[in-house]
Amino acid sequence: MADLETLVSLSKRRGFVFPSSEIYGGLGAVYDYGPLGVELKRKVRERWWQAMVYAHDNVEGIDAAILMHPTVWKASGHVDAFSDPMIDDRVSKKRYRADQLIENQIAKLEKDGKTDRAAALHAQFVDALNAEDATGPLYDLIIAQGIKSPDSGVADWTPVRQFNLMFETRIGAIAGEDDKIYLRPETAQGIFVHFKDVAETARQSIPFGIAQVGKAFRNEVVARQFVFRMREFEQMEMQYFVRPGTQMEAYAEWSEKRMAWHLANGIRPERLRWHQHEKLAHYADAAQDIQYQFPFGWNEVEGIHSRTDFDLSRHSEFSGKKLEYFDPQTQERFIPFVVETSVGLDRTILMLMADAYHQEEVGEGDKKEMRDVLRFHPALAPYTAAVFPLVKKDGMPERAHAIEADLRKQFNVFYDEKGAVGRRYRRQDEIGTPYCITIDGQTLEDGTVTVRERDSMAQDRIDASAVRRYVEDKVDAWTPPAAE
Numbered sequence: 423m424a425d426l427e428t429l430v431s432l433s434k435r436r437g438f439v440f441p442s443s444e445i446y447g448g449l450g451a452v453y454d455y456g457p458l459g460v461e462l463k464r465k466v467r468e469r470w471w472q473a474m475v476y477a478h479d480n481v482e483g484i485d486a487a488i489l490m491h492p493t494v495w496k497a498s499g500h501v502d503a504f505s506d507p508m509i510d511d512r513v514s515k516k517r518y519r520a521d522q523l524i525e526n527q528i529a530k531l532e533k534d535g536k537t538d539r540a541a542a543l544h545a546q547f548v549d550a551l552n553a554e555d556a557t558g559p560l561y562d563l564i565i566a567q568g569i570k571s572p573d574s575g576v577a578d579w580t581p582v583r584q585f586n587l588m589f590e591t592r593i594g595a596i597a598g599e600d601d602k603i604y605l606r607p608e609t610a611q612g613i614f615v616h617f618k619d620v621a622e623t624a625r626q627s628i629p630f631g632i633a634q635v636g637k638a639f640r641n642e643v644v645a646r647q648f649v650f651r652m653r654e655f656e657q658m659e660m661q662y663f664v665r666p667g668t669q670m671e672a673y674a675e676w677s678e679k680r681m682a683w684h685l686a687n688g689i690r691p692e693r694l695r696w697h698q699h700e701k702l703a704h705y706a707d708a709a710q711d712i713q714y715q716f717p718f719g720w721n722e723v724e725g726i727h728s729r730t731d732f733d734l735s736r737h738s739e740f741s742g743k744k745l746e747y748f749d750p751q752t753q754e755r756f757i758p759f760v761v762e763t764s765v766g767l768d769r770t771i772l773m774l775m776a777d778a779y780h781q782e783e784v785g786e787g788d789k790k791e792m793r794d795v796l797r798f799h800p801a802l803a804p805y806t807a808a809v810f811p812l813v814k815k816d817g818m819p820e821r822a823h824a825i826e827a828d829l830r831k832q833f834n835v836f837y838d839e840k841g842a843v844g845r846r847y848r849r850q851d852e853i854g855t856p857y858c859i860t861i862d863g864q865t866l867e868d869g870t871v872t873v874r875e876r877d878s879m880a881q882d883r884i885d886a887s888a889v890r891r892y893v894e895d896k897v898d899a900w901t902p903p904a905a906e
């Protein structure tokens with residue numbers, strides 16, 4: 423598996439992801455997507471939209487603003503409780519999440535074969551998280567376990583404190599306490615406050631869902647894992663409104679669909695798993711995460727949560743507006759229950775890159791060399807095809823440009839006429855381009871071209887006029903290469 427360093431450097435070198443404002447030294451946990459990254463992100467976003475909105479006649483989309491009325495965040499509970507427990511190392515002055523230090527300790531005990539001790543600590547950890555105030559019990563566990571700071575290697579800790587993750591800003595010209603607003607820490611609330619508008623305007627009846635993709639902001643305490651944990655990131659969320667009592671069916675159905683989506687994107691099944699929440703939010707009646715085995719361990723990519731009627735009830739209470747649903751068939755009025763699916767777009771990108779990265783030795787004898795390949799699903803690869811004239815003369819560039827122009831009607835295409843063809847292939851392998859089309863001497867004679875496939879490196883000779891259709895069919899029929 424690629425380590426994180428390899429992915430970070432590949433991302434920067436080839437233009438997937440750059441650190442934000444790097445010429446000024448960067449900004450912690452903020453990243454910008456380059457030409458290849460933005461394309462990958464756009465394709466993932468569209469694939470999600472296709473799977474959630476287009477594929478379901480009872481799921482509608484919206485696009486709510488990042489700024490919302492501040493009372494939204496009081497009603498949602500974020501002002502009072504959207505915080506992480508943090509602890510500082512007095513020696514290195516570095517800050518850690520107390521819960522993550524304990525999770526790492528559990529993982530370490532498991533890895534060392536001390537399963538009984540790991541299980542005991544896990545039980546104590548769950549108790550601590552469920553305590554009215556988790557800060558004391560979490561601190562006690564860190565001290566009792568003798569957990570040392572990963573930076574300084576000593577255990578000189580401050581007490582555990584809660585740290586609210588919401589970014590604050592001001593609205594309007596006069597700065598005062600009354601003008602304080604927040605950058606949304608999740609997209610979901612924009613959906614809850616429009617539940618009735620969407621039901622009415624889109625003429626939806628229960629069960630139905632509302633989907634949204636957009637930016638969210640969290641002032642994360644610890645942000646050292648590239649685009650896994652950012653302070654500004656993108657979420658793809660769907661809230662599904664159901665009749666109370668039927669939420670478990672919806673929860674099971676959406677859990678299955680969401681796992682299937684990741685698998686259909688070509689993610690290796692052995693690197694995906696379900697993880698049950700240690701601590702259910704007080705309003706949730708079920709919650710689980712889809713975790714991926716990142717280079718730094720198993721971590722959440724997506725959460726599926728059954729949130730009862732908590733959000734709509736709270737917004738009804740705080741706004742004084744009834745957020746109920748009237749069932750014309752049974753003539754009943756009720757507040758729907760909600761099942762949500764919430765996946766991070768940036769975490770999905772990191773997962774796709776980590777999963778697609780592959781290094782292998784190719785060639786024979788003294789032609790042996792290493793190649794780096796990103797084995798993306800062709801529907802997600804930044805470029806679907808690259809077009810090469812073998813040489814920059816004899817009319818080959820003209821023929822190549824004609825094929826390129828035809829492909830561009832449908833796909834993002836890279837044109838390259840510089841250097842040896844082998845080198846051009848390697849460059850495309852490294853960024854995950856699934857098909858390379860080469861125009862050579864034979865093209866001028868019989869109108870055929872070669873199409874070279876990224877994973878198998880096999881070449882097909884086909885008629886130049888059939889290239890676009892050929893690529894389209896291949897993209898549709900693609901299956902991931904066999905596991906190593």
Ligand code: ATP
Binds near residue numbers: 652764765768
């Ligand atoms: P974690 O425990 O890792 O902080 P979370 O449980 O707070 O995540 P949710 O609030 O359930 O995450 O958010 C839903 C999804 O949004 C997550 O599964 C993740 O993919 C994404 N996400 C959350 N926080 C971040 C972040 N700081 N950077 C990138 N993606 C994030």
